[in-house]
Amino acid sequence: MxxxxxxxxxxxxxxxxxxxxxxxxxxxxxxxxxxxxxxxxxxxxxxxxxxxxxxxxxxxxxxxxxxxxxxxxxxxxxxxxxxxxxxxxxxxxxxxxxxxxxxxxxxxxxxxxxxxxxxxxxxxxxxxxxxxxxxxxxxxxxxxxxxxxxxxxxxxxxxxxxxxxxxxxxxxxxxxxxxxxxxxxxxxxxxxxxxxxxxxxxxxxxxxxxxxxxxxxxxxxxxxxxxxxxxxxxxxxxxxxxxxxxxxxxxxxxxxxxxxxxxxxxxxxxxxxxVTIDASTIAPTVTWGTSPEEALPITGHVPDPALLAAGAQAQARATLDYMGLTPGMALAGVAVDEVFIGSCTNGRIEDLRLAAAVLAGRKSRVPGLVSPGSALVKRQAEAEGLAQIFVGAGLEWADAGCSMCVGMNGDLVAAGQRCASSTNRNFRGRQGRGARTHLMSPAMVAAAAVMGYLADVRPLLEGRV
Amino acid sequence: MSGWHVIEGRAVALAQENIDTDQLIPARFMSAPRSTGYGGFLLHDARQDDTGHVLNRFAGTSVLVTRRNFGSGSSREAAVYALVDFGVRAVFAPSFGDIFAGNAVNNGLLPARLPAEEIEALIEALGSNDALARVDLNARQAVIGGHAVVFDLDPLWQQKLVNGWDDIDLTTQHQAQILQFRAARFAAHQWAAPTV
Structure with a gap:
């Protein structure tokens, strides 16, 4: 053996x-x-x-x-x-x-x-x-x-x-x-x-x-x-x-x-x-900063740089300044300007189904773009009636590509705008120069669209999935 | 790519962690052919937002000292092109993004690891000014602003930087072996070949 x-x-x-x-x-x-x-x-x-x-x-x-x-x-x-x-x-x-x-x-x-x-x-x-x-x-x-x-x-x-x-x-x-x-x-x-x-x-x-x-x-x-x-x-x-x-x-x-x-x-x-992680302890999670490690449960609060080690305070302050957040504020309730659903991370049919489950019969309070991960996903979403839900909610239903995750095709978030995004990187300037990105699941993006601010998706999904 | 043994130049500190590849070169510049030169794209937005940025004040910088997880993020080799075309030959940090570090070595840029405490001491010493730096690749030693350090570097990468090796030339010497491997793999695992 x-x-x-x-x-x-x-x-x-x-x-x-x-x-x-x-x-x-x-x-x-x-x-x-x-x-x-x-x-x-x-x-x-x-x-x-x-x-x-x-x-x-x-x-x-x-x-x-x-x-x-x-x-x-x-x-x-x-x-x-x-x-x-x-x-x-x-x-x-x-x-x-x-x-x-x-x-x-x-x-x-x-x-x-x-x-x-x-x-x-x-x-x-x-x-x-x-x-x-x-x-x-x-x-x-x-x-x-x-x-x-x-x-x-x-x-x-x-x-x-x-x-x-x-x-x-x-x-x-x-x-x-x-x-x-x-x-x-x-x-x-x-x-x-x-x-x-x-x-x-x-x-x-x-x-x-x-x-x-x-x-x-x-x-x-x-x-x-x-x-x-x-x-x-x-x-x-x-x-x-x-x-x-x-x-x-x-x-x-x-x-x-x-x-x-x-x-x-x-x-x-x-x-x-x-390492071991207990999945049952995990809440819907959103990023607040400019690195994917800067993430917290939606029930959390923006960290206070003053509580960090002396050497780390300046960068943390610069991050909050870039993101337009204040120390200690609750993440739930932070107003967003737009939403994006798509990318290689979360642009598949199941992602669109979950987002649509939240948006069905509801309106988005902010503009937003939905870009399916592929032309096949797009056709399937249209056949399942998901595209109609996104459009009915007031979101734009687009073609497939990397789109607003990286902005190379011109799908950009404007400077200072806050975007709830199903993508993978909240780096400075990733979605456009000066763009403020919060990473989260497609369902959480849909919740942010419905409420107009970062919100816990769980109450919005009750009786729906 | 030509190899090198010693750099003598000027060092500055970037007192930030997680300087990712999107900061190093924003995506909108990546359609440019390399022949146009990528140096102007390096940390473009940070340098434009802050005219007093250390890289604006010290355009002759060849050594950077920075915090953990430098070059994290995308595989874009353009991040390395931006550093190299600006004139940077070595970056000192506690850690690097894995793909970035490999890309760096493939372009003659040294990703030198130092313990976080030594990095902090160098950042403290450099402040917002530049200082003389000398990097000796063979000895894995550097003197930056009068501070002598011994850095960590994969011995294979050390050799590659010194020799300026080109992998394609090395690999094509094994072409017969590669073709044999292909034939044996697809014979044993028919499913591994695409069907359409």
Missing amino acids: SAPQTLFAKLWAAHEVMQRADGMSLLWVDRHLVHEGSHHAFAKLAARGMAVAAPDLTFGVVDHYAPTRPGAVAPDIRRMIDTLGQNAAAQGIRLFDLRDPGQGIVHVVGPEQGLTLPGLLINCGDSHTSTHGALGALAFGVGATEVAHILATQTIWQRKPKVMRIMVTGALGAGVAAKDLALHWIAKFGADGARGHAIEYAGPAIDTMSIEGRLTLCNLSIEGGARLGLIAPDQVTFDYLQGRAFAPKGAAWDSAVADWRALRTDAGAVFDRE
């Missing part, structure tokens, strides 16, 4: 082409996802006169700069999209272009197309590539130099990270979502709390979580500093994947599931670090 292994160790070993004496591993990349931001890497490749080594394993998606609303497209945005199209065409890469029925945000498209599968190693030049680990894939974001390396060789050099298990016991309460769990642990351990680690999420609260919830949780692993997030594939995973466009079919499907059932951490396997 070999020693018990973690899921992470099994996935790593399955992709190791070679290990150098100095400890670096050369890993095989099963799927490489590129987007408009990959232009630097294609330029590096062109400068060397090299072609893409495995175009059959490389997939392109237009997402970061994708226009989501009708109207003229700015020339620099058009150029970014066209450049990806030209690179994909020249290299023979399958591209989910703007008009493709499968277009959307790369981390939504991968799973829903079945490009993301358990046991695969997936890279993309985007930090939220950690998302794909929700299906049991070894998936992590890389920079442009590494994207160029993968394009050129279909491999990547990595040093094996440490492995941390986050065991989530109990069950999330009604109106409490995977987003709340993620913001809760990041606030508890810090935005660099899992630095240098791969995280495996496990436990009863994960076993009963939907794929959409798992994708949200793994997506936000990077905001806690982790290299990647991972969840062992199970029947929930297999049911989600079966029949997806790029997933195996027939006998190949059966042999895949047989292989995937072995993708579990063995009993007795040792982790470098283990």
Whole structure:
């Protein structure tokens, strides 16, 4: 018998082409996802006169700069999209272009197309590539130099990270979502709390979580500093994947599931670090500052910088000044100017269903944008009547893309405006210069829309879910 | 990328934690080709909001001293391009975002780790001024504003910075092995190949 292994160790070993004496591993990349931001890497490749080594394993998606609303497209945005199209065409890469029925945000498209599968190693030049680990894939974001390396060789050099298990016991309460769990642990351990680690999420609260919830949780692993997030594939995973466009079919499907059932951490396997979180103690959570670690239950109060260590006070004051908040004020009741629902974190069908459950028959007191995570999600939401609920509430129903999460396509929050947002980063200037972002679940964004201020969604959901 | 052993330049302190990649380079600048130069984008909004910003006053800065979790956030290598094109060659902090640190090394920028207490002492010493700095990569030693420190750096990254290694050149030497791996993987796991 070999020693018990973690899921992470099994996935790593399955992709190791070679290990150098100095400890670096050369890993095989099963799927490489590129987007408009990959232009630097294609330029590096062109400068060397090299072609893409495995175009059959490389997939392109237009997402970061994708226009989501009708109207003229700015020339620099058009150029970014066209450049990806030209690179994909020249290299023979399958591209989910703007008009493709499968277009959307790369981390939504991968799973829903079945490009993301358990046991695969997936890279993309985007930090939220950690998302794909929700299906049991070894998936992590890389920079442009590494994207160029993968394009050129279909491999990547990595040093094996440490492995941390986050065991989530109990069950999330009604109106409490995977987003709340993620913001809760990041606030508890810090935005660099899992630095240098791969995280495996496990436990009863994960076993009963939907794929959409798992994708949200793994997506936000990077905001806690982790290299990647991972969840062992199970029947929930297999049911989600079966029949997806790029997933195996027939006998190949059966042999895949047989292989995937072995993708579990063995009993007795040792982790470098283990923590436990009781899901039943988590309340709907919102951020108040400019780092994802600056998050509190909606029942909480804005911290007082005067109570912090002397060295930390100046930055905390600057943060509250940027956010337009005063020390000690209750988070519930902070007036918002607009709302956004979407992104690779929370732009999936379940996210839209939960937000719609809050908004049904109600009006938003503030303007807002809803951008589904993909064209498929958009069509499904329209078929289910969710889009009509958003529009009926007074929100704008847009096309799929990264949209207001990062603002590259021009969907921006104006300076000084406060946005309740289902996205992943409340960094200064993230949603636009001077924008004030509060991160929360889509249901909590819907609650903020209905009330016009940050509010606990739980009373608004009574009798509805 | 060319390697280096020693930097002699000027250091300043950025007394903040969690300086993320969106602060280092706001997304709206990222469609620019690298040839235009990214130095002007570095901490663009903070520098424009505060004309007395330390990087506005000391445009010749090549060494930064800052607090924990520098470069957290996105994988945008443009954050490193902005630092490098501004002239920064080394950043000293208690911790870095993992992807950022890898990107830095791939562009000849040193992400040097120091314990938080030593960082605080350097920040205190530098205040809002600049000071002479000398960084010795081989010895993993630096003298910043007269304070001598020994920094922590992955030995592999140290080698890579010194040698200016290019990974693609290294990897293509193993091409036969990679092709064998591909064939064996898809033979053993037919499902791992995309079906459409």
